Amino acid sequence: MARPRNRDYAELRRDLVDAAGRLLAAEGPQALSTRRVAQEVGVSTTAVYSLFGDKAGLVREMFLAGFQRLGDAFSGVPRTDDPVADLLALGRAYRASALANPHLYELMFGRAVPGFQPDARTLVLIRPTFDVLVAATVRCVEEGAFARADPHDLAVRLNALAHGLCSLELRGALGDFEDARRQWDGAFDAMLRGMAGEG
Template sequence: MPTVNGPELTVRLVDEAARLLGEQGPAGLSLRKLAAQAGVSTMPVYTLFGDKNGLLGAMHREGFRRLGAALDAVPHTDEPLTDLTELGLAYRRAALESPHLYGLMFGRIVPEFSPGADDRAAADLSYQPLVAGVARCQAAGVFTDGDPQRIALHLWAVSHGMVNLELNGQLPPIADPQQLYLEALDYAGLPFLT
């Protein structure tokens, strides 16, 4: 059994809150309802999160922690372009594994939630592996010179757009979603190849 107020309970509550958010929308998410659904008293829920905004902040940070862990798990090989593609695949997997957290991280699923400074810092950290991957491609002579931040933003925009289309069931049924995603990544990188 998870320790009261321990990290295991926090993760379990975040996952349960994400499920509630996905099923019932923002109005269906409250700390009392979360406690009841998770089978715990309200005291640890209020102790951990304080209020609904605190819960949403924890969900936001946990989503980015998971995304960061997925990106950090991609190994560096002698093929930086392949590694960059693997980063894109890790991004997609993280989004598909936690779609409701992803919606909170990058959308307005809860319009009244505004990420705080800690939440934005967590988001910024998860972006750095992509910038570093672009810089590695440039250093290897695979990508042209230029600001790696700008190139990374372009690649992320394509990846993010494809993931959103997939999560919202809006991809055309012309091929397997992963195949479409990989094609989009290939096309996104074309302008930067040497």
Template sequence: MSPRHTDPSTRPALVDIAARLLAEEGPQALSARRIASEIGASTMALYTHFNGMRGLVRAMVHEGFARLQHYFTLVEFSDDPVSDLALLGRAYRLNALANPHLYAVMFGGSSLAGFSLGEEDRQYGRYTLAGVAECAARCIEAGRFRAADADLVAHQMWSAVHGLVALELGDYLTEPWNADSLLEAQLVGLMVAVGDTREAAVSSVTASAERLREEVDSATDADRGVEPP
């Protein structure tokens, strides 16, 4: 007898539903029956795709970082590494806005319903920072940043943009301190803090904004089947 085939769209759908239920209703909503019923499937779907609820919780975190990595890979490295680094920061924010429920699960904004993550799960998330560190190293090699630990610069970028995104998703920002203007100032300030001149930083950050639509937005629109304007 041939193995039973499953719908490939079921797994990501279950991940998204579970993340949404966690964020909107809390851990009490995270039951196999409730999650499966959202897509009209049986509870067996969770065991087929995740080997149970614990596997689903881990899959939510892994899927969240996989989607973040996808956004990062849309950034094409150019001859301006500082612009590239700023664009990675913008891609990070776009991923969070596109996947807010998964983002909350990835970083502890939603309870994991009594399940815990292992060090290997968190290490999986840290791997996504490798490309950011590589880009920071290019900034140092180009003489735009002071000689420093590229991993440290990458973590500074991560913590800075992550903090802004957390405030944005929590709806804590109000005019005139909106996320768009704060991100511009934050990116320029970070580049200057690690050694770039303000004039050069402003130029590169501005260029990254102009590249955003071409390199990242258009690609994610294509993924969703959206026609370009």
């Protein structure tokens, strides 16, 4: 493989991560070999080893990439004067990220690759995505939009709701895009109204 120019490394990393994710989603973990991934992108296995170290490093990078993209989606949500609307917008950003990266979602929140377990350092790196949700619930409580409650607990419940809805939608269990959006809006509306009146 020709050595890529410096500006090409980020693109190559992304291409390899996405190729690996597609193989995992389509054929299962048995298809996830450095050779298959390299073939999908049209490079030699040297590129995989050079960028990720080994297959385990590639899987870790896939895991981190999913959360990085979720974090980027959250970063694109503007802050307004309505904390509840902003929290709902984060939920929509979560859905959009999952739909844009379905090939990484199962690895992020499941155990799609036997033997993969994120280590403590990896868990620290993905923590900011949950911290964004906690900060949004803190704001809702402090500004009186939610009844007094532990913001961390509220964030856990909202995260569980979003994850459940995403998992169902990605499996086709919520109908088409608009049917799924209606289910999302209804579920989040009920959850947020409940939090507003929670003692």
